Amino acid sequence: MMLKVDETRQGAWTVLHVRGELDLVSSPMIRQHVHDAVAVGRRDVVLDLSEVLFCDSSGVGVLIAARRLLRSCRGRLRLILPAHGAEEGSHVNRVLGALGVRRLFEVYADTHSATDEEAQPLSA
Numbered sequence: 001m002m003l004k005v006d007e008t009r010q011g012a013w014t015v016l017h018v019r020g021e022l023d024l025v026s027s028p029m030i031r032q033h034v035h036d037a038v039a040v041g042r043r044d045v046v047l048d049l050s051e052v053l054f055c056d057s058s059g060v061g062v063l064i065a066a067r068r069l070l071r072s073c074r075g076r077l078r079l080i081l082p083a084h085g086a087e088e089g090s091h092v093n094r095v096l097g098a099l100g101v102r103r104l105f106e107v108y109a110d111t112h113s114a115t116d117e118e119a120q121p122l123s124a
Contacts, residue, residue, distance in 0.1 A: 005029055014046070021054040026059075030059075045075065046078045054091060055091065067104060106121040108122060
């Protein structure tokens with residue numbers, strides 16, 4: 001399955017809606033979208049992974065690299081995980097947990113909460 005990324009804006013946030021499989025072949029596309037956002041001065045990024053069906057370690061590597069890039073320029077990265085994220089353990093959430101990196105990310109249930117400055121992330 002091909003990866004597809006659509007970009008929208010929610011206030012100050014750039015929201016990247018990701019669909020498909022996040023793997024060695026497709027993960028550079030996510031990296032490029034994040035770099036493009038930073039290059040034009042957008043430092044607050046939400047990765048909506050609610051339609052990601054599969055994520056391997058290279059996909060996790062891209063998420064970690066995106067977090068590092070945004071933190072280095074005083075930006076923020078938030079994730080939306082599929083199927084209620086941390087609450088019910090989506091595939092992406094399980095991969096992040098198995099690799100011991102889930103706690104590195106702020107995870108939200110949906111775009112509305114991820115772009116709301118008052119909303120609290122889901123617990124790890």
